[in-house]
Amino acid sequence: MSKTDPDRIDDALIALRRILRATELYERDLAQSVGLTPAKLRVLQLLALRDRDGATPTALAHQMGVSQATVTALVDQLVRRGYVARHRSASDRRQTDVVITPEGAEALRTAPNALQQQFVQGFGAMADWEQAMMIASLERVAAMLNAEGIDAAPVLATGDIRMGRPRA
Template sequence: MNRTDSSLIALRRILRATELFGRELAKGSGLTPVQFRVLQVVAETGRSTPKDISVRMGVSQPTITSLIDKLVDRGAVRRQQSETDRRQTNILITELGQSMIDDSPDPLQQRYVRKFEALEDWEQVQLISSLERVAAMLDASDIDASPVLAVGDIKKTP
């Protein structure tokens, strides 16, 4: 097998793993991986603003607003007007949202994070450089993407 085919197979395995995990998560919790990550961010901080979530996840605020709307509709989070700034809205996790996190399978990206952080510094830098090069080769450097292993439209509901 030549190197080009080997590289394409590796890319396909990554895409397939994210697709399979997305299906597993949707089946177990009814959430997309990106919705699940928004829920995790809110749970980790206790309360977040849409702007804080968008900055942390590296996606636009309208994208986060759409994701929050879906989570509110599902009863996983709720909006609360800030007591200190009436223009600001806080996002809080509900008991249902917390149980969705607790009952969900181990997120694929959490597995990746654990293994990536166990790598030596030089290996991390090399891997980031290689992945950034692959994104550039696919003309994907400017695509709106969050640090969530997911396929498809990040605003999409499963």
């Protein structure tokens, strides 16, 4: 093992801390402006992209990369706020579709730009080789932190995705 320059270690830790802080600050801004967590905002974004029929909780879970139980908890909270509604599917009466309400569309319209959208724009502007290098580096960091086995959705958030509370 080679000897690592202490300044490089500090630079790496500072960069990680900046990423964590950016995520925390975004979550706070989102909560203050429209009372949503990033995961709930993502549900609204996905529903806004659908036609008036909405989406099943299973489809939302698949698209978000989380369990159906997680989506059910998120939808329950959004229903209580009046941002989404559940309706029987017109095509299959055994299924329930989730649709965004006008109140949910307004919350989505007034929400600050999602942090992951900023990342997606910057990542998309990178060359293919840079994207591959970035993914490899981030996966290596996750492995260094023994986090490679942690279930994670493509939502930049620091808390529990279902409730928006910080993890213990």
